[in-house]
Amino acid sequence: xxxxxxxxxxxxxxxxxxxxxxxxxxxxxxxxxxxxxxxxxxxxxxxxxxxxxxxxxxxxxxxxxxxxxxxxxxxxxxxxxxxxxxxxxxxxxxxxxxxxxxxxxxxxxxxxxxxxxxxxxxxxxxxxxxxxxxxxxxxxxxxxxxxxxxxxxxxxxxxxxxxxxxxxxxxxxxxxxxxxxxxxxxxxxxxxxxxxxxxxxxxxxxxxxxxxxxxxxxxxxxxxxxxxxxxxxxxxxxxxxxxxxxxxxxxxxxxxxxxxxxxxxxxxxxxxxxxxxxxxxxxxxxxxxxxxxxxxxxxxxxxxxxxxxxxxxxxxxxxxxxxxxxxxxxxxxxxxxxxxxxxxxxxxxxxxxxxxxxx
Amino acid sequence: xxxxxxxxxxxxxxxxxxxxxxxxxxxxxxxxxxxxxxxxxxxxxxxxxxxxxxxxxxxxxxxxxxxxxxxxxxxxxxxxxxxxxxxxxxxxxxxxxxxxxxxxxxxxxxxxxxxxxxxxxxxxxxxxxxxxxxxxxxxxxxxxxxxxxxxxxxxxxxxxxxxxxxxxxxxxxxxxxxxxxxxxxxxxxxxxxxxxxxxxxxxxxxxxxxxxxxxxxxxxxxxxxxxxxxxxxxxxxxxxxxxxxxxxxxxxxxxxxxxxxxxxxxxxxxxxxxxxxxxxxxxxxxxxxxxxxxxxxxxxxxxxxxxx
Numbered sequence: 001x002x003x004x005x006x007x008x009x010x011x012x013x014x015x016x017x018x019x020x021x022x023x024x025x026x027x028x029x030x031x032x033x034x035x036x037x038x039x040x041x042x043x044x045x046x047x048x049x050x051x052x053x054x055x056x057x058x059x060x061x062x063x064x065x066x067x068x069x070x071x072x073x074x075x076x077x078x079x080x081x082x083x084x085x086x087x088x089x090x091x092x093x094x095x096x097x098x099x100x101x102x103x104x105x106x107x108x109x110x111x112x113x114x115x116x117x118x119x120x121x122x123x124x125x126x127x128x129x130x131x132x133x134x135x136x137x138x139x140x141x142x143x144x145x146x147x148x149x150x151x152x153x154x155x156x157x158x159x160x161x162x163x164x165x166x167x168x169x170x171x172x173x174x175x176x177x178x179x180x181x182x183x184x185x186x187x188x189x190x191x192x193x194x195x196x197x198x199x200x201x202x203x204x205x206x207x208x209x210x211x212x213x214x215x216x217x218x219x220x221x222x223x224x225x226x227x228x229x230x231x232x233x234x235x236x237x238x239x240x241x242x243x244x245x246x247x248x249x250x251x252x253x254x255x256x257x258x259x260x261x262x263x264x265x266x267x268x269x270x271x272x273x274x275x276x277x278x279x280x281x282x283x284x285x286x287x288x289x290x291x292x293x294x295x296x297x298x299x300x301x302x303x304x305x306x307x308x309x310x311x312x313x314x315x316x317x318x319x320x321x322x323x324x325x326x327x328x329x330x331x332x333x334x335x336x337x338x339x340x341x342x343x344x345x346x347x348x349x350x351x352x353x354x355x356x357x358x359x
Numbered sequence: 360x361x362x363x364x365x366x367x368x369x370x371x372x373x374x375x376x377x378x379x380x381x382x383x384x385x386x387x388x389x390x391x392x393x394x395x396x397x398x399x400x401x402x403x404x405x406x407x408x409x410x411x412x413x414x415x416x417x418x419x420x421x422x423x424x425x426x427x428x429x430x431x432x433x434x435x436x437x438x439x440x441x442x443x444x445x446x447x448x449x450x451x452x453x454x455x456x457x458x459x460x461x462x463x464x465x466x467x468x469x470x471x472x473x474x475x476x477x478x479x480x481x482x483x484x485x486x487x488x489x490x491x492x493x494x495x496x497x498x499x500x501x502x503x504x505x506x507x508x509x510x511x512x513x514x515x516x517x518x519x520x521x522x523x524x525x526x527x528x529x530x531x532x533x534x535x536x537x538x539x540x541x542x543x544x545x546x547x548x549x550x551x552x553x554x555x556x557x558x559x560x561x562x563x564x565x566x567x568x569x570x571x572x573x574x575x576x577x578x579x580x581x582x583x584x585x586x587x588x589x590x591x592x593x594x595x596x597x598x599x600x601x602x603x604x605x606x607x608x609x610x611x612x613x614x615x616x617x618x619x620x621x622x623x624x625x626x627x628x629x630x631x632x633x634x635x636x637x638x639x640x641x642x643x644x645x646x647x648x649x650x651x652x653x654x655x656x657x658x659x660x661x662x663x664x665x666x667x
Contacts, residue, residue, distance in 0.1 A: 052560055073566035085557040089579040098575075099565030146561070158557075 001185055002063030002076065002153035003028045004049065009058035011044055011210075018044045019210045022058070026154075026188060031180050033197040034190045036207035037233070042190045045207075046156050049188065050079050062154055073099075075154075078147025082159040084139040086131040086146075092118075093127040096146045110149075117145040120179065137168040144179070157189040161196060173199060194234050198222065206230045224349065228356040231282045231349055237313055237324040239282045243353065248275045255281050255350070259318035260298030262345050269350075269359055278353035285313065285326035287344040290333060296340025305332045316341065416440065416635035423631050436632065443636035449620045456637050459617030463597060463644075465528070466613055470535035471592040477536060478543020478588060483577050485544070486551035487559045488569065497548065504541035512605060519606065526608030534606050535596050543588055550584045551577065586655045594645045614641045 004026040011019040018041045026032045034042040047053050049060060051072035059068045067075045087095050093114055100110045118124045121141040131139055140160055147155055160176075161169045177200055180187055191197055197204050198218045205215040206229075214226035225231035231239045244257025252265025253273065262281065273279070293299050300318035307329060314333060316323040325341060333339055350359040411428055417435040445455040481500075485493050515534065519525035554577075562572045578585075603613035612620075618641045622634045 047560075050560070050564060052563075072560070072563045077564060079561065079564050081557040081561060083555050083557050085555060085561040087558070087562070087576055087580075089576070098562070098567075102566040102571060143561075146565075150565075 001028050004154055004186065004188065005061040006045075006049075007059045007061075009045075009048065009060065010056040011041075011048055011053055012056045013044070013053065017210065019048070022210070022212065024205065024212065024215070026186060028186055029184045031187045031189065031200055031202045033201035033204045034188065034207060035192065035194060035197040035204050035233070037192060040207040041210040042192075042207050043158060044210075046158055046188060046190045049075075049154075050077055050156055051075055073102075076152055077154050077156055078150045078152035079156040080140070080143045080147050080158065080160045082162050084131070084136075084143045084163075086139055086142055088131055091128050091130055092123060092134070092142050092145075095131065095142055096149050099146070099150050113149045113151070114145075117148040120148065120182070121145045121175075136164050137172055140164065140172060141175075144176075148183075153186065155185055155187045157187065157191075159191055160189075162191070162193070169196075176200060194236065198234075206233060208233075223347075224358070225282075226358055228280060228282070228351045231351070235284055237285050237326070239284050239349070240288065240321075240323045241351075242281045242283075242318075242321055242323075244279065244281060246273045246275070246277045246279050246350070255279065255348075257281070259300070259321050259323075260341075260343070262297050262343055262348065264345055264348065264350065266346050267348065267350060267359075271359075273359055279359060280351045280353055280356075282349040282351060283343045284347065285324040287347040288323065288325040289342050289344075290314065290325060290327060291340045291342050293338060293340035297342045299338055299340050302333045302335055302337050302339055305335070307332070412635050412639055416443075416632055416639050418632050420628070420630065420632060439632045439636040440640065443621075443633050443640055447621055447630075447633050447637065448626070449617060449624050456614060456617045456621055456640060459612060459614035460640070462607070462611050462617075463613040463615075466531055466535065466603070466607070466611070467593055467596045467644075470532050470539070470596050471589055473532070474536045474539035474543050474592055475585065475588045477540055479547045479578060479581060479585070480573065481540065481544040482547025482549075482551050483573050484569075485548050486554070487556070487572075487577075497544070500541050500544055504545065508538065508601070512601075516605065526606070528607070528611050531602060531607040531611060531613075534602050535599070538602070539592055539595070543592070546588055546591075547581065547584060550581055554580070583655075586652070590648055590652055590655055594648055597644050 004024075006022060006024040009019055009022045010017065022041075022045065024045075034045060036042045044053060048055060049062075051067070051070060055068055059066055061067065062075055062077070087098060090098065096114050096117060097110045100113065105113075114127075115124070118127055121144060123138070123141055123145055126134065126138060126142075131142065134142065140163075143160070157176075161172055164172060173196055180200070189196075189200060201218050203215055204218050204221045206213045206221060208229050214221055214230045221230060222234050225234065225239075228241070232241070242257045242259055244255055244260075246264070247254045247256050249263075252263065253267065253269075255262045255264050260281075264281075298318055300316035300323060302314060303317045303322075304315040306313040306315070310329055311326055312329045312332065314325045314327060316325065316339070323341070351357065352359055414430075414432055415423065416439055417437065418432040418439075419436055422430070422432055443455055444457050446453055447455045449456070485497050516525060519530050524530050558576075559572065562576055567576065597613075598615065599613065600615040600619065603611075603616045604619075607613060607616075618637050621637050
């Protein structure tokens with residue numbers, strides 16, 4: 001176990017700056033998830049930690065040691081890849097023990113560690129099988145086992161569940177979380193799947209264009225997004241945005257837009273807004289409610305209903321602005337009918353129209 | 360099946376409700392006849408010469424003089440083969456072409472092992488240990504595969520003479536390794552480029568170095584390519600005539616050169632039966648490779664065809 005500390009790191013790959021002046025600290029035993037769309041630099045960051053990319057500037061420390069220029073094998077890391085990357089000519093046991101054999105670990109110690117990892121990952125019966133004789137989920141468990149036997153200080157995961165089908169993914173996700181609880185090891189996990197990020201992480205770092213946009217606990221990243229990008233990236237369906245203005249009223253504030261009006265006096269502004277300031281209001285689908293048109297925050301036409309079992313998503317068209325509402329499955333509103341909606345004003349987010357930063 | 364009415368009968372006896380089997384297609388159609396006719400003609404095109412060679416090698420000189428090309432010999436003369444192997448005359452030495460056979464073996468085995476190994480090593484290094492000039496090096500090497508050999512023969516002769524080992528066993532080994540390398544490298548590089556880089560990265564994290572990753576991971580992984588490359592090199596080097604004639608020197612002439620000398624050695628009458636027997640003995644190795652590795656052989660040809 002060890003902490004990880006990245007200091008003003010620059011990564012340039014073939015004249016393209018992938019990461020710019022990036023700093024990040026991961027505490028010992030933390031489960032940090034790097035989340036972002038493809039091309040945001042999250043995988044590059046992880047591979048730099050593993051030692052596969054050269055830093056143009058900045059430093060990487062694992063534990064007490066500066067490993068900026070260390071060889072991958074000397075960094076005390078274990079890594080799990082999306083494509084499993086198992087050695088196809090070796091059986092499960094030899095796959096897991098390869099690194100230990102290279103390092104010249106004593107044979108009984110190798111056996112002890114492999115057996116322990118196999119037990120944790122339910123692989124004991126499969127030790128003599130070749131990777132080609134395993135299912136996708138089993139393969140990925142072997143890959144995790146290979147990282148485990150190294151007794152690494154930091155575990156790196158590069159979208160490890162992306163190649164699995166939905167059911168297996170949920171299963172393995174739970175196993176990973178359990179594993180983290182049991183081991184208490186430092187883990188850094190790259191994904192573009194926000195469900196994985198929300199369920200696994202101690203903290204989430206949301207990345208875009210080589211920069212960390214926000215790094216915080218899953219609840220806070222979801223509840224109080226730092227800017228419009230983070231707000232829109234997390235959540236499915238994603239947050240509804242309405243452009244409008246902030247107006248002072250009776251000592252409080254109102255958000256006024258053609259489609260809706262809301263009292264935002266209770267909103268925790270970072271700094272006092274100006275009267276008439278242009279802003280975007282963001283509200284999550286579950287914080288909107290369907291009501292009668294009278295006395296509602298706004299009115300809209302029902303366009304589409306997506307039933308999802310226990311819940312349903314109702315899509316509204318509010319004068320050209322598309323709104324999603326997440327409600328209990330029940331009586332579906334009639335298509336093309338006009339309905340009212342209210343929003344839970346204590347849960348909205350407000351963003352500056354120009355800078356897109358949270359107000 | 361969806362149109363079946365779910366009567367009790369239908370559920371208890373599903374076999375009865377199954378749709379009638381599709382009527383068998385007529386076996387003989389004009390298209391099929393055309394295809395088979397083409398295949399037969401093509402096969403005959405390649406098999407007839409072999410047939411003529413085999414029966415001619417089993418005939419007596421008298422039967423050959425009758426000039427009935429496709430006639431089966433009255434009593435097959437297997438003694439012809441023995442003579443070609445051990446007592447036919449090449450110039451003044453009457454020892455058959457067995458010496459050539461063993462010379463060829465001495466050339467083919469080490470040259471194949473070396474060139475395949477070097478090709479695999481090059482392919483591995485070029486695919487995974489990318490260096491700044493790796494792509495240039497590969498391009499230059501590929502260029503080498505397309506320059507006609509004849510252009511390089513004279514400079515090579517001059518260099519070897521300068522180095523003092525022209526007309527030796529080592530000269531022919533070096534020549535085969537050098538000329539085999541571009542295609543071998545191409546073969547293995549294309550194979551390794553398709554291997555996910557993550558596999559290599561995983562091995563790096565596990566502490567593997569250049570040689571360990573090569574020998575324990577990448578070489579065993581490339582077994583299909585190793586077989587294909589070996590077949591290509593064995594047949595290629597065995598069939599080589601020009602390099603053997605120019606570089607090997609008289610004592611190391613491979614079987615193909617000996618065969619040519621044997622055919623050109625005449626004392627009055629041409630001994631076609633012995634020539635044919637010697638030819639069959641010479642082509643036996645590629646033929647056997649072909650028969651026993653058909654699937655791999657085809658793959659090798661396909662892999663070689665991609666180079667263009």
